[in-house]
Amino acid sequence: MAIIQFPKDMKWGTATASYQIEGATNEGGRGVSIWDTFAKTPGNVINGDNGDVACDSYHRYEEDVEMMKELGIDVYRFSVAWPRIFPNGTGEINQEGLDYYHRLVDKLLEAGIEPMCTLYHWDLPQALQDKGGWNNRETIDAFVNYAEVMFKEFSGKIKQWLTLNEPWCISFLSNFIGVHAPGNQDLQLATQISHHLLVAHGKTVKKFRELGIDGQIGFAPNTTWLEPYSNRQEDIDACNREIGWYIEWFMDPVFKGTYPQFLVDWFKKKGVELDIQEGDMETINQPVDFLGINYYTGHIARYKENEGLLDWEMVEMNYERTDIGWPIFPEGFYNVLMRIKDSYGDIPIYITENGSCYNDEPENGRVKDAGRINYLQQHLTALSRAISSGVNVKGYITWSLMDNFEWAEGYTMRFGIVHVNYRTLERTKKDSYYWFKQTIDNNWFEN
Numbered sequence: 001m002a003i004i005q006f007p008k009d010m011k012w013g014t015a016t017a018s019y020q021i022e023g024a025t026n027e028g029g030r031g032v033s034i035w036d037t038f039a040k041t042p043g044n045v046i047n048g049d050n051g052d053v054a055c056d057s058y059h060r061y062e063e064d065v066e067m068m069k070e071l072g073i074d075v076y077r078f079s080v081a082w083p084r085i086f087p088n089g090t091g092e093i094n095q096e097g098l099d100y101y102h103r104l105v106d107k108l109l110e111a112g113i114e115p116m117c118t119l120y121h122w123d124l125p126q127a128l129q130d131k132g133g134w135n136n137r138e139t140i141d142a143f144v145n146y147a148e149v150m151f152k153e154f155s156g157k158i159k160q161w162l163t164l165n166e167p168w169c170i171s172f173l174s175n176f177i178g179v180h181a182p183g184n185q186d187l188q189l190a191t192q193i194s195h196h197l198l199v200a201h202g203k204t205v206k207k208f209r210e211l212g213i214d215g216q217i218g219f220a221p222n223t224t225w226l227e228p229y230s231n232r233q234e235d236i237d238a239c240n241r242e243i244g245w246y247i248e249w250f251m252d253p254v255f256k257g258t259y260p261q262f263l264v265d266w267f268k269k270k271g272v273e274l275d276i277q278e279g280d281m282e283t284i285n286q287p288v289d290f291l292g293i294n295y296y297t298g299h300i301a302r303y304k305e306n307e308g309l310l311d312w313e314m315v316e317m318n319y320e321r322t323d324i325g326w327p328i329f330p331e332g333f334y335n336v337l338m339r340i341k342d343s344y345g346d347i348p349i350y351i352t353e354n355g356s357c358y359n360d361e362p363e364n365g366r367v368k369d370a371g372r373i374n375y376l377q378q379h380l381t382a383l384s385r386a387i388s389s390g391v392n393v394k395g396y397i398t399w400s401l402m403d404n405f406e407w408a409e410g411y412t413m414r415f416g417i418v419h420v421n422y423r424t425l426e427r428t429k430k431d432s433y434y435w436f437k438q439t440i441d442n443n444w445f446e447n
């Protein structure tokens with residue numbers, strides 16, 4: 001057994017997102033989002049699930065904050081539903097939407113919990129999608145306008161901001177692979193969208209600076225790790241392409257002002273021509289105050305000619321998997337963080353998402369989710385390794401506070417440290433909640 005100790009100023013938190021927990025999709029003046037449309041299109045989401053009720057956090061946020069206060073967290077990462085603020089994406093502001101987030105933020109501050117606000121966690125107003133969505137550069141300016149309203153409205157209350165959650169999912173998962181909203185399958189479109197997202201991020205950071213908002217701003221790419229099956233260069237290069245698709249494709253423009261040439265060349269071979277306008281790269285290359293990192297899984301992989309987009313295949317190692325089928329690969333977490341340190345230096349890092357899917361149900365009022373505790377121990381140990389190796393980690397925010405709408409998987413996949421009964425909306429703290437509470441309280445754990 002070993003004691004895993006964290007820095008004395010380590011911040012601990014939980015994360016959620018608007019469409020996944022709020023419900024009340026037809027209340028408070030909210031407009032339609034692309035996930036309302038996508039989820040209600042038959043075949044897109046398991047069991048035809050949607051976010052109409054979700055965890056009903058729109059009405060139950062006070063109970064949720066109480067659970068977080070008891071947990072002892074320092075920071076709560078939530079997202080704002082753009083369609084609650086601008087039902088049509090632009091134009092008239094919906095005061096009821098602002099009022100809801102004031103209620104939530106005031107409750108957090110009263111509980112001594114720091115709000116960390118994600119401005120975009122995938123619920124684009126449908127009205128903007130109807131005009132091309134992120135493929136239309138007008139959406140960039142609509143996003144900056146929305147962000148400016150939020151910055152001014154919550155200045156002094158919210159001091160930690162994230163522009164985008166998982167731009168790889170917003171662009172490639174949603175417009176090339178096509179399993180998330182709006183469900184396109186077009187590499188050119190997806191790659192151009194990834195560029196517009198980065199321009200929107202950069203313009204928003206510029207606006208944040210121009211307004212002189214008291215606080216810090218960053219963004220939260222999702223990451224993965226592929227360990228080469230062998231030391232053959234073709235295996236190493238194949239793994240690099242997949243890792244780079246998530247990491248360097250989004251972080252090089254922000255931190256270096258250029259796209260990674262090896263991927264530009266690879267996409268060009270696939271027929272992609274990026275339309276980069278004068279000044280775009282300078283706009284994207286705005287300094288950020290911190291970097292959010294989301295990590296869940298990785299695996300062993302090797303080169304396979306003409307396999308998928310990036311010519312690689314996974315090699316089955318029979319690693320233990322969580323209930324969503326993702327291999328448990330904590331070494332990948334350490335490797336991702338070391339790669340980011342080596343590439344981008346000492347940028348302050350918050351782990352903005354890390355967690356696991358285990359679908360344990362309550363028995364006599366208790367949820368024995370030993371698998372999730374094991375996952376947390378393994379990944380917090382990997383995080384401690386990275387911190388000991390000099391990675392500038394400021395905080396760890398687990399996904400998720402509670403079970404919620406897991407996108408195309410609907411309500412079948414549970415990531416929460418709190419169980420939600422979707423029929424009664426009753427919350428039940430899982431064993432992992434109490435384990436996390438003890439870890440936060442100690443700032444160490446024994447593995």
Ligand SMILES: N=NNCCOCCOc1ccc(-c2cn(C[C@@H]3NC[C@@H](O)[C@H]3O)nn2)cc1
Nearest residue numbers: 017020166173177179222294296353399406407
């Ligand atoms: N690379 N090739 N893929 C080949 C085919 O993949 C098909 C499916 O792919 C993916 C990839 C990644 C994810 C994913 C989900 N979460 C969890 C959420 N994060 C933000 C928060 O809202 C959580 O709910 N993080 N990542 C899902 C599906």
